[in-house]
Amino acid sequence: MTGExxxxxxxxxxxxxxxxxDYVFCTTTSKINIEDVIMLFTENEGTTIILTKGKADLLExxxxxxxxxxxxxxxxxxxxxxxxxxxxxALAKExxxxxxxxxxxxxxxxxxxxxxxxxxxVLESFST
Numbered sequence: 001m002t003g004e005x006x007x008x009x010x011x012x013x014x015x016x017x018x019x020x021x022d023y024v025f026c027t028t029t030s031k032i033n034i035e036d037v038i039m040l041f042t043e044n045e046g047t048t049i050i051l052t053k054g055k056a057d058l059l060e061x062x063x064x065x066x067x068x069x070x071x072x073x074x075x076x077x078x079x080x081x082x083x084x085x086x087x088x089x090a091l092a093k094e095x096x097x098x099x100x101x102x103x104x105x106x107x108x109x110x111x112x113x114x115x116x117x118x119x120x121x122v123l124e125s126f127s128t
Contacts, residue, residue, distance in 0.1 A: 004075060005081070022054075024051065025099070067111060067113060068115075069110055071109075074106070094122055096115045096118060
């Protein structure tokens with residue numbers, strides 16, 4: 001299953017889902033249990049991980065941004081053009097920063113915890 005590439009269909013079926021909890025971005029050069037990690041990406045300067053704030057606190061990992069996690073439940077294709085631009089532009093117009101992770105089935109957006117309800121309303125407006 002390759003996912004949807006039609007932008008109009010993607011936007012109408014975006015159906016955001018708010019994953020409860022607080023999430024943080026950390027960087028580390030230490031070994032981390034993969035089961036504790038939501039996302040991992042290796043850069044030249046270190047490994048970026050996204051994990052729950054609680055887990056980061058337990059591991060004493062520093063962070064500077066507490067985020068809410070929103071999953072766009074439409075099965076978007078990694079080859080879909082314009083999808084990220086459409087929702088990130090709509091969020092930017094409301095002064096909401098978003099950090100996007102594209103996974104195989106869905107796009108995931110991390111927004112400032114204080115903006116989650118506003119972000120959900122913006123994203124839900126695509127399918128109305």
